Amino acid sequence: MKLPETRILMTGATGGIGRATALILLKQGAAVLLVGRSDAALERLAAEYRALGVPASRVKWAAADITRALDRSRLVDEAERLDCNVVLHNAGVPAFGLLRDASPEDLASVVQTNLVAPMALTQAMLPRLLTLPAAQIVFVGSVLGSLGLPGFSVYGASKFGLHGFAQALRRELAGSPVRVQYIGPRSTDTGFNSHGVQAYNRATGTAQDRPEQVARAIARLIEDGAAERLLGFPEKLAARLNGLAPTWLDGAFRRHRQALETPADDLTAART
Ligand SMILES: NC(=O)c1ccc[n+]([C@@H]2O[C@H](COP(=O)([O-])OP(=O)(O)OC[C@H]3O[C@@H](n4cnc5c(N)ncnc54)[C@H](OP(=O)(O)O)[C@@H]3O)[C@@H](O)[C@H]2O)c1
Secondary structure, three states: OOOOOOOEEEEEEOHHHHHHHHHHHHHHHEEEEEEEEOOOHHHHHHHHHHHHOOOOHHHEEOOOOOOOOOHHHHHHHHHHHOOEEEEOOOOOOOOOHHHOOOOEEEHHHHHHHHHHHHHHHHHHHHHHHHOOHHHHHEEEOHHHOOOOOOHHHHHHHHHHHHHHHHHHHHHHHOOOOOOEEEEEEOOOOOOOHHHHHHHHHHHHOOOOOOOOHHHHHHHHHHHHOEEEOOHHHHHHHHHHHHHHHHHHHHHHHHHHHHHHHHHHHHHHHHHH
């Protein structure tokens, strides 16, 4: 869909990728309903965009915790009021470290936010989207939704789940007005990644994109309608190989395991 024709409900608008993406979408003519949990942060963000010349009619916001059913149903009402024809599921929470160190609450909250909430919001939005001449549902997953890495078992499980959900739903809705899309960024330089992740990335030679690069890719995906896109060449290749024969790559992660056993401070010191 051409961006000036879109009215986009976007979760995760207050985060690193979300802010950059909203800016590009708004600059290119989209109307955006910004969603995050903090009224104050959303109000500030909307004011920033208006100060940059975005008409007030194209930038709205709604505070909602997507893990809460009541909040999701408020979002559905708000999306209906604004006649939204695109849902961009971008909210997410990180999880990094050895599985043995994660609490049962960590496991549940990561899967609730990254997987169950976007599934439930999609289900709640779908009846209305299906009445439109054209609509899009875009999931922001991760390369780690196609490639399991040591240290990301919990996060990866949530993103593999999201990837599978998007793929199955795309096939279920083929022939309907609703197009389902999935984009998997690689590591991106936002507040999402702790010092521990940054040290792990340096120790393993993992590249990081800037949020603006991911934002441009999301805007392009909405316009060109592609079903799935992963970002970053080596990551894309590794994900493809992993899909073909998962055990081929099993021997390739010794450095990743070592990085997990080394506290972040030690890694930083070793480099300086
Ligand atoms: N950064 C990376 O390395 C990377 C790589 C690949 C994929 N991704 C994915 O890209 C997306 C955006 O990541 P980011 O780097 O921009 O993260 P971020 O800066 O930490 O932002 C996360 C966003 O999610 C929102 N959020 C979290 N829990 C929520 C909840 N329960 N209800 C409503 N909103 C909630 C936050 O809103 P509040 O204002 O309410 O906190 C914030 O807007 C995520 O899905 C992430 O998994 C990130």
